[in-house]
Amino acid sequence: MRWLLCTALLALAACGQESAGEPVMRTEIGSGEADQAEALPEPAPTVASACRTIVFEEVSFTHCVADPKQHRIATDLGPDDGAPYRSLANLAAGRPAEAAPVAFAVNGGMFDEEGKPIGYYVEAGKRLKELNRNDGSGNFHLKPNGVFFGTGSRWQVRTAEDFYTNVGDRPEFGTQSGPMLVIGGNIHPEITENGPSRTIRNAVGVDAAGRAHFVQSAGAVSFGVLARLFRDELKTPNALYLDGSVSSLWDPASDRLDTRAPLGPLIVVETR
Structure with a gap:
């Protein structure tokens, strides 16, 4: 009898031993949760896109918001001492590994045949092109045109003359383009309600909270619809047209990388 009791005790002891090399499961009574002694790797964080699709006056747009609490804005023409990137794909390929993550990037103003800006352009505090106050033809010279610019977390859109006088x-x-779409809450006087000129277009405006709104149409749209979108829906007192058929967007979070005609200056919104 005593021999049988010892045998049983030895069997129980053997059952209580843990196998070498296997993680130990520890469960707090009543918690319903079990944790392994060896921590599992953290899942990769999911980055939400700063862009979304909106519809205004039956036209579809991609609307991207840069928030000064979350983002930085920079202009980028091309690699240091190199030719302009000419595309968002080249920008993406040329970003150094240590650079801040890109929330999104867009074409950022009008340019010449070499891709160089035709108006005011500042990159990393260095002025590469002076303010263009000349008269001429085309959208850029449909005055007033304007400047999108900023330092730190303060971003603005002003007419070129306002910028010249007060900044x-x-x-x-900083980047100059034209025409202005909205000026002090009013639509540009030369923009008709729904004119005949239709193409893919993009623009930028800054609201009263300091957020920069970037919008690109999914299809052909008039200046009038685009201007009313900024005035009536996005509530930006000033808004600036960036360009037409070349309008492009890079949104890494949604794997979108537009490839259209060659570009010039680029606006890059980085995550802080």
Whole structure:
């Protein structure tokens, strides 16, 4: 009898031993949760896109928001001492590994045949092109045109004349384009309600909270619809047209990388 009791005790002890090399499961009574002694790797974080699809006056747009609390804005023409990128794909391929993550990037103003800006352009605090106050033809010279610029977390859109008169300090970034779409809450006087000129278009405006709204149409759209979108829906007191048929967007979070005609200056929104 005593021999049988010892045998049983030895069997119980053997059952309680843990197999070598296997993780130990520890469960708190009542918690319903079990944790392994060896921590599992953290899942890769999911980055939400700063862009979404909206519909205004039966036209579809991609609407991307840069928030000064979450983002930085910079202009980028091309590699240092190199030719312009000419595309968002080249920008993406040329980004150094240590660079801040890109929330999104868009074409950023009008340019010449070499891809160089035809208006005011500042990159990383360095002015590469002076303010263009000349008269001429085309959308750029449909005055007033304007400047999108900023330093740190303060971003603005102003008419070129307002910028010339009232902005004394050089910003960290700046790009001139035209025409202005909305000026002090009013639509540009030369923009008709729904004119005959239709193409893919993109633009930028800054709201009262300091957020920069970037919009690109999914298809051909008039200046009038685009201007009313910024005035009536996005509530930006000033908005600036960036360009037409070349309008392009890079949104890494949604794997979108537009490849259209060659581009010039680029606006890059980085995650802080």
